[in-house]
Amino acid sequence: MIKRMAIVLGKPGVDGLGEAVDALREWQYEGAPMQLHPGDVGWFWRFGAEATAAAVRTWSRDGRILAVGMLDGPELLRLTIAPDVRRDEHLARQMVADMIEPERGVLPSGKVNVEAPMDALVQDLLAEEGWNADDPWTPLRRDLTEPVQGPGVRIEVIGPEQAHVRTAIQRSAFDGSSFTDERWHVMASGVAYADARCLVAYDDQGNAVAAVTVWAAGPGKPGLLEPMGVHQDHRGHGYGREITVAGAAMLRELGSSSAIVSTPSSNVGAVATYKSGGFQPRPEVRDLYREA
CATH class of the missing domain: 3.40.630.30 (Gcn5-related N-acetyltransferase (GNAT))
Structure with a gap:
């Protein structure tokens, strides 16, 4: 029997921000859905390295970062996921559980928003949990x-x-x-x-x-x-x-x-x-x- 490695939710800290930004750089590619970009983290950085570190969440497995989220305000989590695991059910279910349970330190109780790539399984699972689509945004290229x-x-x-x-x-x-x-x-x-x-x-x-x-x-x-x-x-x-x-x-x-x-x-x-x-x-x- 093959044991599945656990998904670890983490806060990178100031020293770990570079690794999170590097992951975001790696995941950008032509034809990608609109997603969290290293520039989004860079623009948030105006509030300071400590505030940026406090806003960032990572999901990792076996030492590899698989997803990065950033709280762009306390009620909005903007996230993206490595392209090869966007439909990974184990990862998606763990991420959704972390997002919907306030005690896990991702989102508070009450009205909250999540921005995720449109092709990510997380989108489907949140919809199954009763989450609704908000007002539309237009990406341009x-x-x-x-x-x-x-x-x-x-x-x-x-x-x-x-x-x-x-x-x-x-x-x-x-x-x-x-x-x-x-x-x-x-x-x-x-x-x-x-x-x-x-x-x-x-x-x-x-x-x-x-x-x-x-x-x-x-x-x-x-x-x-x-x-x-x-x-x-x-x-x-x-x-x-x-x-x-x-x-x-x-x-x-x-x-x-x-x-x-x-x-x-x-x-x-x-x-x-x-x-x-x-x-x-x-x-x-x-x-x-x-x-x-």
């Missing part, structure tokens, strides 16, 4: 096989000395944003930022008008735009398209095979902006949620 025609505005790569420019655009573009200069520096110190760049677009008068952060996952793998925003004083002039194109061009320079992004389907303006930048919509995806 731009192929980077061919060179990207440059944007029509000046673009700068932001380093430590210009962090205040990047953070000011973020706070203007997103109400309630807490992206301070200090948090930029913390984010840039994270392991995922080695494959990332922050870009800012300037208008003819030298005003910083839009920004994006792009995250590569290694050569020949999809790279992520997260986040992109236009300063509220400079909307309606096509700067969203320009910074999106610049982000795609930078990802190609970093070796990415495609550029990907996801936005709520209800945000028709964002969908239109990405489409104008050469991104093609993919089938909608939905989180699953449990009622309180």
